[in-house]
Structures are given as C-alpha cells and as structure tokens.
Amino acid sequence: MKKTLSILVQNRPGVLSHVAGLITRRGYNVESIAAGPTENVKITRITLVAAGDEPVLDQIVKQVRKLVDVISVEVMDPESITGELAVVTVSAEGAKRGELINLINILGLTLTDVREDSLTVMAAGQALAVEMALTSLGPFGIKALARTGLVSLTRPTGRQAKEDAP
Template identity: 55%
Template sequence: MADRAQMRKIISILVRNKPGVLSHVAGLVTRRAYNVESIAAGPTEDNSITRITLVVSGDEQVLEQVTKQFRKLIDVIKVDDIPHELAMTGELALITVAFDPSRKSEIMNLVNVLGMSVQSIGLDSITLQVAGSAQRVDTAINGLYPFEIRAMARTGLVALPVTPAGAQ
C-alpha cells in the first residue's frame, strides 16, 4: 500500500467537568497509539463543561478514528474537527532567555520587534511572554535564536471555529 499522507488536525472536545476526565482522554491517546502534538484543557462558558483542544497528526484513516474514539468516551459531550483554515487559534508561551549584560539593548530590541512582553528581568536572564496564533509564537521563539533559551513553557493550542461572516 502506498504511504498514506500525514496530516494534522485540530480537535476540540467538550467534556463533562468531572474528576478523571483527563485520564480517560489521555489514556485513549496512549492506548490507541495516536500522535498528539499538543493538548490543552480549560473551562468554558459553562462551568460544568471543560474544553480540551488537541492537535493530532496521522493519516486520514487514523484521524477519522481519533474523532470517533473520542466521541465514544462517556464523558465526551461533543467533538468538533476544526479544519486549519477555519480555526481561530491561540497559544501562550513563557520563555526565559540568557543574555550577556552587554547585549541588553539588543535583546530589548528583539522583544519589541517580536511583540513580546517582559515578565521579569534579572542581571543575565529575562523571562518573556508571547501570545497569539501558533505561528506568531513560533516566530517569536525562532526570532530569539541569537540567544540561549534556558526554559520554555507553551500552553498548547486552543481553538474555536471562525465565526461565520454575517453571524455578528
């Protein structure tokens, strides 16, 4: 059989906000050997419901199975596949960067250009925050290449479908 094309997709899952739900979701990913690039969970407008956003990669058949298997979990209320082109995505990253005090102005310049904000600053390191689309976060991280990144924390992608035009 020919190699099946690998794709990525964003899956947004609404689940009952109960203890153990994340174990069920994470357990499914492991036991079915799915390839998950990021997973983010957080509250929604209804506090009995949690939204979990996953970025999954695989071939078409695997990605279809992922959606169906998640739908099967008892705590899952709704599963939405959000095609990339129809997704509003957001992510946040905190990055601690080391710098030589002599290059302080250089790094401050980069911070401005990359649209990052300063969370804390010390003698030889600075912690920055960037938020926005995944692409924007990637750009910011890549832009820091002249410096040594000491630590980084990314939240993973969250997503909602684009509001259809005229729906305002």
C-alpha cells in the same frame, strides 16, 4: 499531517484521564493538549493537536467521540481562531542583550522578569505569531520554555460588524 480537535467534555472528575489514557493506549501521537473551562461550568473544552495520516486521525476522532464524557468533537479548519501562550527565559548576556530587547519590542512580547544574565518574556497570540517569536528568540539561547498548547474556537458565523474597532 496534523489536525486540531476541539473536544467538549462533561466536567466530571477523571475526564482528563479518560481522554489522555485513550491517546496513550491506542498509541496516537499528540503534539499538545490543553484543557480549561468554557462559558458553561459543567463543560470543559480540550484542545488537542494530533499528528498522523488520514485513517489514524479519523480513528482518533471516532475513538474520542466514543468516550462517554465527550459531548462533541470538532475538527478545526484553518480558518478558526487559534491561540497559544508561551513563557520563555532567554539568555541575555553581554552585547546581545540590547539586540534581544530590541527584538522583544518589535515582536510586542511582554517582558515579565529581568536578570543580569536572562530575560523572561511572554508570547501570546495567534499560533503562528507565537511560533515565529520562539523561532526568533532561539538563536539567543532559550534557557527554559513553557507552552500552554493550542486553544481554538470556530470563527463565529454572524455578519461582520460595520463599525471600526475603537
């Protein structure tokens, strides 16, 4: 079982050490952790994807919440908006190159570097889409991969807008 936690913390020096240290010393399994600023300069949002059974996940939430710098911990529901960015270098030699470029176009990935033997692309979007892109690129041979880890926001609750998107 997996849970995505959205943690708001006071932007103090050492706050990441406090959160990361807690995870390590209590032996929790964390799949990804991503931190960055929010609309308020004093507050940082840490998105953490943790794995474990229900009691363990429950403990993680409580222990994180207990940290003095932590303002709130939200357990994200599947409806929330979740995104990720991945940069991936894929080997592109010989006959497979054309096929790969085709796939990149179909998936709408951003080509960021072109070499004789490799292509580097960026995949960004909903977590599932990024996961799917990486799965599709896998057979070509992934030479290097960097992922940001998930970030997540609760879907706003205001009334849905009537006007069409431009």
